[in-house]
Amino acid sequence: MADSLTLSPPKKLDAGSVKIADVSKTFRVEGRTVHALDSVSLSIEAGEFISIVGPSGCGKSTLLRFLAGLDGPDSGRIIVDGEAIDRPSLRRGIVFQDHRLLPWFSVEKNIGLSLHSVSGSEVEKRERVQYLIDLVGLTGFEKALPHELSGGMSQRAAIARGLAPRPPLLLLDEPLGALDSLTRSHLQDELLAIWEREKCTVVMVTHDVEEAIYLSDRVVVMEPRPGRISQIFNIRNARPRYRDDPEFVTTRREITELLGSQKKKNH
Amino acid sequence: MSDVTFKNAVLVDTAFDRSTGRGWRGIVSAPSLPSWTGKAVLGLVIPFLVLALWSYAVRQEWLAEQILPDPRLVYETTLDLLITGQLPAELAVSLGRVASGLAVGGGLGLLFGLAFGLFRPLDIYVAPTVRAICLVPSLGWLPFFMLLFGIGEALKIILIAKTCFLPLMVGAYEGIRSRPRKYDDVARALELPWFARVRLVVWPSILPSILTGVRQALSRGWKVLILVEMISSAAGLGYLMMWGRKAFQLDVVFATMIVIGLVGWALDYGLTKFQHQTTGWSFKAAA
Amino acid sequence: MTASSNRVSQAGLIWRALVLPAALIIIWAVLDAFSLLNSNILVSPTKVLVTAYQGFADGSIPGATAATLLRALTGWTIGASVGLVVGVLIGLSGIARGLFDPSISSLRQIALFAWIPLFSAWFGNGEIMKVTLISLGAFFPMALGAQAGCQNVPAPFREVGRALELSRFATLTKIILPAAVPAILTGLELSLNIAWLGTFGAEYLIGTGYINGMGDGLGAYLAAAREYARMDQVLLGVLFLALIGVALDRLVIGLSRRLIPWRTA
Numbered sequence: 001m002a003d004s005l006t007l008s009p010p011k012k013l014d015a016g017s018v019k020i021a022d023v024s025k026t027f028r029v030e031g032r033t034v035h036a037l038d039s040v041s042l043s044i045e046a047g048e049f050i051s052i053v054g055p056s057g058c059g060k061s062t063l064l065r066f067l068a069g070l071d072g073p074d075s076g077r078i079i080v081d082g083e084a085i086d087r088p089s090l091r092r093g094i095v096f097q098d099h100r101l102l103p104w105f106s107v108e109k110n111i112g113l114s115l116h117s118v119s120g121s122e123v124e125k126r127e128r129v130q131y132l133i134d135l136v137g138l139t140g141f142e143k144a145l146p147h148e149l150s151g152g153m154s155q156r157a158a159i160a161r162g163l164a165p166r167p168p169l170l171l172l173d174e175p176l177g178a179l180d181s182l183t184r185s186h187l188q189d190e191l192l193a194i195w196e197r198e199k200c201t202v203v204m205v206t207h208d209v210e211e212a213i214y215l216s217d218r219v220v221v222m223e224p225r226p227g228r229i230s231q232i233f234n235i236r237n238a239r240p241r242y243r244d245d246p247e248f249v250t251t252r253r254e255i256t257e258l259l260g261s262q263k264k265k266n267h
Numbered sequence: 268m269s270d271v272t273f274k275n276a277v278l279v280d281t282a283f284d285r286s287t288g289r290g291w292r293g294i295v296s297a298p299s300l301p302s303w304t305g306k307a308v309l310g311l312v313i314p315f316l317v318l319a320l321w322s323y324a325v326r327q328e329w330l331a332e333q334i335l336p337d338p339r340l341v342y343e344t345t346l347d348l349l350i351t352g353q354l355p356a357e358l359a360v361s362l363g364r365v366a367s368g369l370a371v372g373g374g375l376g377l378l379f380g381l382a383f384g385l386f387r388p389l390d391i392y393v394a395p396t397v398r399a400i401c402l403v404p405s406l407g408w409l410p411f412f413m414l415l416f417g418i419g420e421a422l423k424i425i426l427i428a429k430t431c432f433l434p435l436m437v438g439a440y441e442g443i444r445s446r447p448r449k450y451d452d453v454a455r456a457l458e459l460p461w462f463a464r465v466r467l468v469v470w471p472s473i474l475p476s477i478l479t480g481v482r483q484a485l486s487r488g489w490k491v492l493i494l495v496e497m498i499s500s501a502a503g504l505g506y507l508m509m510w511g512r513k514a515f516q517l518d519v520v521f522a523t524m525i526v527i528g529l530v531g532w533a534l535d536y537g538l539t540k541f542q543h544q545t546t547g548w549s550f551k552a553a554a
Numbered sequence: 555m556t557a558s559s560n561r562v563s564q565a566g567l568i569w570r571a572l573v574l575p576a577a578l579i580i581i582w583a584v585l586d587a588f589s590l591l592n593s594n595i596l597v598s599p600t601k602v603l604v605t606a607y608q609g610f611a612d613g614s615i616p617g618a619t620a621a622t623l624l625r626a627l628t629g630w631t632i633g634a635s636v637g638l639v640v641g642v643l644i645g646l647s648g649i650a651r652g653l654f655d656p657s658i659s660s661l662r663q664i665a666l667f668a669w670i671p672l673f674s675a676w677f678g679n680g681e682i683m684k685v686t687l688i689s690l691g692a693f694f695p696m697a698l699g700a701q702a703g704c705q706n707v708p709a710p711f712r713e714v715g716r717a718l719e720l721s722r723f724a725t726l727t728k729i730i731l732p733a734a735v736p737a738i739l740t741g742l743e744l745s746l747n748i749a750w751l752g753t754f755g756a757e758y759l760i761g762t763g764y765i766n767g768m769g770d771g772l773g774a775y776l777a778a779a780r781e782y783a784r785m786d787q788v789l790l791g792v793l794f795l796a797l798i799g800v801a802l803d804r805l806v807i808g809l810s811r812r813l814i815p816w817r818t819a
Contacts, residue, residue, distance in 0.1 A: 096452070100450060
């Protein structure tokens with residue numbers, strides 16, 4: 001059953017810290033051994049916004065699934081708020097790239113579904129759902145079915161579903177990857193607003209370097225074969241950030257060059 | 268049509284239904300008709316011509332009256348059979364048989380389909396035999412069942428049950444096997460307990476193909492029932508029709524045919540409506 | 555159906571699929587050996603084999619099968635041809651659709667066998683009545699398939715025709731009909747199924763003597779077998795009906811795959 005979550009706003013401000021220690025994972029693909037992750041270690045402070053970027057095959061999505069508790073590593077430990085992860089939990093909300101809203105439920109019911117295992121009265125839950133619908137700008141679409149929504153709206157609903165049980169840690173797996181660039185930059189600002197309001201820790205996997213710099217406190221760059229952290233960039237610019245700011249441009253070039261050199265190394 | 272038990276028929280029928288149902292997408296070269304009334308008028312041209320020719324043939328006495336009754340007589344007989352309650356009574360008998368056959372056969376089919384879909388060993392060892400048995404069309408079983416169960420009420424129910432079994436078995440099985448797995452991760456991440464997972468995530472995803480199975484089962488069951496009632500029955504629509512034929516009262520035969528067609532249509536239409544209401548998402552959702 | 559898992563090979567699946575039927579036959583034979591079977595209802599497996607041998611020796615089974623097959627194929631050819639023409643017409647022309655579609659959709663709702671009393675009054679119980687019935691049964695799926703196929707040709711294909719400035723006739727023969735072929739073939743298969751079963755149903759119903767007459771074919775063979783409570787013959791007839799039905803189905807699918815390679819596209 002669910003951890004003792006409460007729907008009411010006050011919660012410990014220091015919740016949502018993550019410690020990843022020496023995590024490794026190998027897969028067997030067609031008889032070959034693939035090192036998806038090779039002793040990866042990373043500490044994330046409560047309330048941080050972290051992005052993980054890297055080419056496909058660097059293990060960034062695998063790492064996120066470990067954080068969610070959907071899969072487990074071969075060796076190493078992942079500790080969130082002092083507890084080792086061994087299964088999925090509502091304390092760690094996850095938003096998938098392909099929104100994964102249940103097509104047979106309305107927006108309202110999809111968001112409400114994540115409160116199914118949370119204790120609390122029906123009225124309280126309904127209020128929370130309505131609050132989130134307003135927060136992600138879907139007011140008026142409560143009864144809409146997923147197929148009636150645009151890609152951007154579906155992703156907003158999925159983010160609301162991830163946020164509903166007030167998880168101290170929110171995991172985003174390329175949440176904006178399938179959207180057009182206009183919707184995308186719009187949702188990036190909304191994501192920031194939501195993060196500032198909900199005060200949760202966010203770990204986001206993305207392949208968009210600019211998006212990572214625009215949003216995050218730190219950008220973790222990973223490299224493939226074997227999956228490792230190659231460098232971590234601290235982004236100190238105050239928000240709101242501007243994409244044509246000299247510092248922004250410099251950081252973006254550094255990260256892009258780092259990713260480019262990985263590509264050369266691997267070919 | 269007749270009862271078709273070959274497995275590809277299940278898919279084919281729905282494909283046709285769907286494609287003809289969403290004609291707006293496929294309307295092609297020719298200019299589409301102006302309005303609903305225009306369509307109705309155009310659609311009535313052929314029935315009207317047939318009726319006119321029929322009346323003319325009767326007036327000219329081209330055929331004996333027993334072979335081609337006056338359309339007005341058919342109309343009067345239909346009304347008569349309705350008012351006296353004979354037709355509703357026979358209809359009730361027939362519908363009752365279909366309902367019990369569907370309940371027994373469809374229920375078993377659902378159970379078998381779910382079991383084959385969920386338990387791999389059953390699917391490997393038992394399912395091929397069950398499928399092979401189902402390959403023999405219901406109609407083929409008729410003489411076998413008649414020897415085993417006689418020609419009483421049991422025969423009709425068992426034959427309809429056999430007919431309804433396969434569509435529901437296939438529906439439930441395919442529903443489970445082609446169920447989108449990606450939602451399982453959602454269920455785990457949201458910490459849904461086992462029962463909620465089945466009720467809220469698994470069941471809704473297989474419901475559309477089960478309902479399609481029910482629709483198939485009903486339409487085939489109805490058609491098989493008419494035949495078996497014609498062969499051995501003292502009640503029901505098929506019996507009424509056969510009686511009309513033997514007594515050379517073709518007006519009764521026509522009246523019964525109309526009712527058989529209408530009921531077959533109503534069953535299918537009603538279920539399609541129900542399907543759109545309960546699982547409308549599955550017709551629109553892009554995978 | 556037998557989607558091979560990564561653990562069990564295809565051969566392994568077939569082997570496992572045969573376990574249950576083999577067990578059932580063994581139980582059947584053992585029960586028979588200890589004469590625990592009520593021989594009137596559940597005959598012995600050897601008796602069925604003997605009957606099969608006799609049936610082939612005196613030509614009654616091949617004769618019945620040939621009669622049914624010939625009848626089914628005749629009705630199928632007529633019904634499917636008319637269905638193809640009407641279906642393509644309805645699929646292409648809005649006027650034809652408006653004229654015929656409501657009537658065809660309404661008549662389709664009447665169960666095939668419900669036509670038997672009427673047809674037998676009009677055409678008697680002979681060959682004309684049976685072939686008419688079978689043709690009618692084969693007509694509907696073919697017309698529906700052809701209509702669906704012509705109506706749902708993907709728009710990009712049509713645009714190719716327009717871009718190449720093809721004439722109406724060229725558009726029909728080079729784009730619309732080839733694109734409609736998969737749906738037409740499905741209609742063809744379905745109509746063969748119905749023709750086969752419709753033939754059997756008509757023969758059986760007439761063979762039961764409820765409408766005067768006997769006739770020939772597998773249906774009549776089975777009706778007579780049931781009349782004399784010959785379970786061995788009933789089992790044999792049912793088995794034949796199913797086997798030939800499946801064989802016909804496979805034959806048409808196989809031929810159409812070979813003739814029209816783009817069907818799966």
